[in-house]
Amino acid sequence: MGSHHKPWIWGHRGASALEPENTIPSFLRAYEQHVDGIELDVQLSADGVVVVMHDGTLDRTTNGTGWVGAYNWSTLRQLRTRHLSGPISDVPIPRLEEVFEALPSDTVLCIEYKNGPYYYPRLVEKTLEIVHRYQANSRIIVSSFDQFALVESASVAPEIPRAVAWMGRMVEPWGVARAAKASWVHVHKDSVPLDDLRRIKESGLQVAVWGLKSSEDASHLATQYVDAVFVDDPGWAVHFEHR
Numbered sequence: 001m002g003s004h005h006k007p008w009i010w011g012h013r014g015a016s017a018l019e020p021e022n023t024i025p026s027f028l029r030a031y032e033q034h035v036d037g038i039e040l041d042v043q044l045s046a047d048g049v050v051v052v053m054h055d056g057t058l059d060r061t062t063n064g065t066g067w068v069g070a071y072n073w074s075t076l077r078q079l080r081t082r083h084l085s086g087p088i089s090d091v092p093i094p095r096l097e098e099v100f101e102a103l104p105s106d107t108v109l110c111i112e113y114k115n116g117p118y119y120y121p122r123l124v125e126k127t128l129e130i131v132h133r134y135q136a137n138s139r140i141i142v143s144s145f146d147q148f149a150l151v152e153s154a155s156v157a158p159e160i161p162r163a164v165a166w167m168g169r170m171v172e173p174w175g176v177a178r179a180a181k182a183s184w185v186h187v188h189k190d191s192v193p194l195d196d197l198r199r200i201k202e203s204g205l206q207v208a209v210w211g212l213k214s215s216e217d218a219s220h221l222a223t224q225y226v227d228a229v230f231v232d233d234p235g236w237a238v239h240f241e242h243r
Contacts, residue, residue: 008036008228012109012210020081021061023054023091033234035140037108037156041129042096044120049073049126050100063088069118076092084232090178096127100134108139111201113153114167124152126198131160147180154181163208165242167191174203184208186230197225212237 014026015033022040030038031180041054046069058064058145065081066070073095081091092141093100111131113123132139142153143163150162164177177185177200185200192200200207200217201224210230215237231237 007226008208009033009234010037010039010208010228010230011234012039012230012232013017013041014038015234017084017213019058020083020089020091022054022094023081023089024094025091027099027103027107028188031103032156033105035234037110037228038097038103039110039112039143039230041112043068043114043118044123044126045073045076046070047072047074047119048122049076050123050130050221051076051101053095054114056114056116062093069119076151087198096130097134097184100130100136106139108141109136110141110143110163113142113144113146113149115144115149119146126159127159128153131157141184143184143186147176147182150180151183155225165210174200174205177187177205188211194225201225 009028009032015029016026019026019029027038040052043053044049045051047167051068053068055061057067058079062079062081072093079093080088081093082088111127115123122171131137137157137160141161141163143165144150145165147164153160153162161184162182163186164180164181164182165186167188170176173185184206186208189209197207206227206232207225208228209226212229229237
């Protein structure tokens with residue numbers, strides 16, 4: 001996962017503009033659009049199953065309500081996910097194992113530990129157990145807004161690259177990334193001035209930008225400082241080049 005002349009295209013929660021986010025159909029749709037990698041989010045059910053879900057609560061993306069971590073998997077698996085526009089689909093919430101089983105074995109994944117505001121003490125451990133079981137260490141990057149999760153991940157699986165994510169402005173993000181044992185930073189497209197992107201790159205870190213909805217969204221980026229972009233609809237982005 002080194003430097004390259006064109007930013008990688010990552011399907012953000014799969015192809016989340018086209019299928020219910022963080023579901024098997026969304027991941028398969030992104031793969032079919034020839035993305036370089038697929039991003040997804042993990043949490044834990046009350047009984048310790050690694051569940052693929054972005055929000056801490058079920059309300060926005062499913063027909064359930066309340067905290068993800070308050071329910072056993074036997075309850076969560078009966079729920080159905082929502083399309084971005086709101087309607088309920090017939091697509092269930094997946095376990096992380098199901099993602100590995102559904103996608104081709106060469107698929108590169110970015111797995112985000114969704115710690116906070118609901119924290120899962122065993123999330124990192126259980127996620128990495130599954131990664132190891134599927135012998136996927138060499139095609140995974142992990143990320144989190146929770147820097148302590150990244151430090152724990154570095155201890156458990158030092159060979160898996162780590163990315164620190166944030167929104168808003170941060171003083172010396174390159175220092176924060178180093179403290180969190182991260183080699184990547186994942187930033188919102190509006191959060192980081194170009195001069196900071198340059199300094200992050202010059203510090204030896206790699207940069208991924210999220211929040212991109214269209215090629216116009218990406219037009220302000222000085223892509224010589226960007227190693228990857230996260231997009232909800234990979235279709236427009238597969239031809240994304242330096243500007």
